[in-house]
Amino acid sequence: MSQKRAKRPDRRREHGAPKSQARPAQARPDADEPRQAPRPPATLKRRDAPLPAERLPLILEVKPNDDYALLDSGDGQKLEQYGAYRIIRPENQAIWLRALPERDWQNADAIFTGDTEEEGLGRWRFPGTPLGETWPMRHDGIHYLGRFTSFRHVGVFPEQASHWDHMAGLIEKAGRPVKVLNLFGYTGVASLVAARAGAEVTHVDASKKAIGWARENQAIAGLQDKPIRWICEDAMKFAEREERRGSAYDIILFDPPAYGRGPKGEVWQLFADLPALADLCRRILTPKPLAVVLTAYSIRASFFAIHALMRDSFAGMGGTVESGELIIREKSAGRALSTSLFSRWVAS
Ligand SMILES: C[S@@+](CC[C@H](N)C(=O)[O-])C[C@H]1O[C@@H](n2cnc3c(N)ncnc32)[C@H](O)[C@@H]1O
Numbered sequence: 525m526s527q528k529r530a531k532r533p534d535r536r537r538e539h540g541a542p543k544s545q546a547r548p549a550q551a552r553p554d555a556d557e558p559r560q561a562p563r564p565p566a567t568l569k570r571r572d573a574p575l576p577a578e579r580l581p582l583i584l585e586v587k588p589n590d591d592y593a594l595l596d597s598g599d600g601q602k603l604e605q606y607g608a609y610r611i612i613r614p615e616n617q618a619i620w621l622r623a624l625p626e627r628d629w630q631n632a633d634a635i636f637t638g639d640t641e642e643e644g645l646g647r648w649r650f651p652g653t654p655l656g657e658t659w660p661m662r663h664d665g666i667h668y669l670g671r672f673t674s675f676r677h678v679g680v681f682p683e684q685a686s687h688w689d690h691m692a693g694l695i696e697k698a699g700r701p702v703k704v705l706n707l708f709g710y711t712g713v714a715s716l717v718a719a720r721a722g723a724e725v726t727h728v729d730a731s732k733k734a735i736g737w738a739r740e741n742q743a744i745a746g747l748q749d750k751p752i753r754w755i756c757e758d759a760m761k762f763a764e765r766e767e768r769r770g771s772a773y774d775i776i777l778f779d780p781p782a783y784g785r786g787p788k789g790e791v792w793q794l795f796a797d798l799p800a801l802a803d804l805c806r807r808i809l810t811p812k813p814l815a816v817v818l819t820a821y822s823i824r825a826s827f828f829a830i831h832a833l834m835r836d837s838f839a840g841m842g843g844t845v846e847s848g849e850l851i852i853r854e855k856s857a858g859r860a861l862s863t864s865l866f867s868r869w870v871a872s
Contacts, residue, residue, distance in 0.1 A: 559789040563760070566800035573840025576869060580831055582848035584686035584866070588855040591662045592682040596629070596856040598622030606670045606678055607661045609633040613676055615861065623857035636676045648672045660744075663688070666716050668741035679711045679737065683850040683863040684779070687817050688717040691775060694814045694870075695721035698774070702814065705766075707759040707778040707801075712738030712752075714777055719750035723775070726753045728762045730786045758786025760797060763804040772810040779819040794823055798830075802837040813841075814871050819850065821864040830867040838869040845869050 588594065593605040599622055602615035612635040622629065635649045645657055658669040663685060671679035695702045695718060704718040709727040711734060718725045719742075729735055735756045742748060755762060759780065766772075778801065784792040798820075805816050816838070820830055831847035838845065847867035851860040 559785075560791055562791045562793060563797060563800075565796070566803070568799055568803055570836065571839040575835045575845075576838050576841060577844040577872075578831070578835060579844055579846040580848055581827065582846045583860075584690075584848065584850050585860070586683050586685050586850075586852045588853065591664070592680075592685075594852045594854045594861060596622055596624040597854055597859065597861060602861065603629055603632060604682075606680075606682075607659060609655070609659060609670070611678060612636065613678075614638070617861060620859065623854075623859075634672060638676065643674045645672055647674050647676070663713055663717065666713070666720060666745045666747075668711070668713055668716065668744055669737070671711070671737065680713055681710075681779075681863070683852050684714060684819070686850055687777065687819070687866070687868075688714055690868075691777070691815065691817065692717050692721040694775065695723045698814060702774045703772070703810065704775045704777070705763075705773040705808070707763065707776065707805075708780050708784075709738065709777075710734050710779075712741050712754075715752055716741060716745050716747055716750075718775070719747050719752050720745075724751045726755065726773070728755045728757055728759055730756065730758055730784060730790075730792075732756050732787065756787055758788065758790040758792070760792070760801055760804070761786060761790060763801065763808060766808045767804060772808055774810050774812070774814045776805045776809070776816045777819075778805065778817070782820075782822040794820065795825075799833060799837075802833055806837050806841070812871075815868055817866065817868040819864045819866045823865075825865065827865040827867060830865055834867040834869055841869070841871075843869055843871045 595603045595605050597615055597618040598620050600614060600616060600618055601612055602618055604611050610632045612632045633652060634655060637647060637649045639647050658671045661668050661670040669679060702723040704723040704725045706715045706727045709715055709729045712727055715725045715727040727738060735754050739754055742752060780792060780794055782794045818830055818834060827847045827849060831845060835845045845867060849862050850864045850866055851862050853860055
């Protein structure tokens with residue numbers, strides 16, 4: 525956590541998360557929103573079936589590109605290029621020294637200050653011209669909006685691009701209609717990538733605001749005619765309902781925070797709830813599924829933990845479970861910044 529933010533309570537730290545893989549929970553309900561008790565533990569039965577093959581460690585890397593680049597990092601900060609803007613944000617893992625000269629850092633368009641008195645744009649400083657809340661961004665030709673948010677995010681997690689590209693490849697190769705479920709979908713870039721690749725997409729997020737941003741992104745991408753269902757709901761409840769209805773998906777993405785809340789105050793706690801959600805994901809797959817992709821961050825765990833969970837959850841289904849880390853490669857000195865753990869089951 526940045527020294528400047530030290531006064532603000534940080535949910536990650538409250539929940540004992542390490543400083544690494546630090547992508548905090550997004551859903552921050554107001555104090556007067558309903559709170560529910562944690563979910564009762566699910567009764568899961570271990571599947572006595574052959575485990576999928578395994579491939580690990582697998583490090584999926586995002587290199588500097590025209591849409592996004594990690595320009596430099598060091599001294600607890602990172603300097604990134606998001607479309608036309610250069611942005612400085614805290615980065616606890618950057619315990620090394622900066623490789624670029626000071627003038628490159630001074631040219632930044634926006635700096636996250638994390639001012640505890642402020643919300644939204646007030647938590648950002650713009651050394652030159654004051655900037656608006658959003659700006660044009662692109663991923664592989666898909667247009668969407670970058671966004672200065674109070675919680676230091678910018679409306680996209682660029683390291684996810686490795687998953688997006690892999691998923692788009694599976695959809696395009698399938699040669700048949702593909703249904704994708706994107707749980708914890710945030711601003712929807714994954715949903716847009718899937719829809720453009722030809723899938724029918726269901727996007728679920730607990731935050732009404734995030735769903736609004738995602739719909740706005742769909743319009744900006746010019747993908748309004750693509751079949752995307754935008755659903756503001758608790759991810760677990762939605763998956764349970766889909767099972768009851770007999771709905772099924774060929775690809776499921778789930779990128780849960782360490783801690784979050786559904787719209788009705790449903791509590792999400794990764795360590796307690798992930799096994800049940802992974803099991804549910806398996807139960808709502810089509811007979812010929814393609815992949816199930818899990819990302820985890822801000823937790824004190826190794827990718828071996830989610831690897832073991834995913835292999836158990838997909839026992840008897842053949843295929844391979846691949847696990848490792850998502851990293852971003854820095855442009856200045858080529859250092860790797862780890863952002864998340866992942867584990868994915870991929871059909872053979
Ligand atoms: C880190 S974001 C996911 C990022 C997304 N995969 C992407 O690449 O853009 C986590 C999301 O989970 C949502 N969330 C938190 N708790 C939830 C819950 N119980 N059910 C559904 N969504 C939830 C948050 O609103 C937030 O948008």
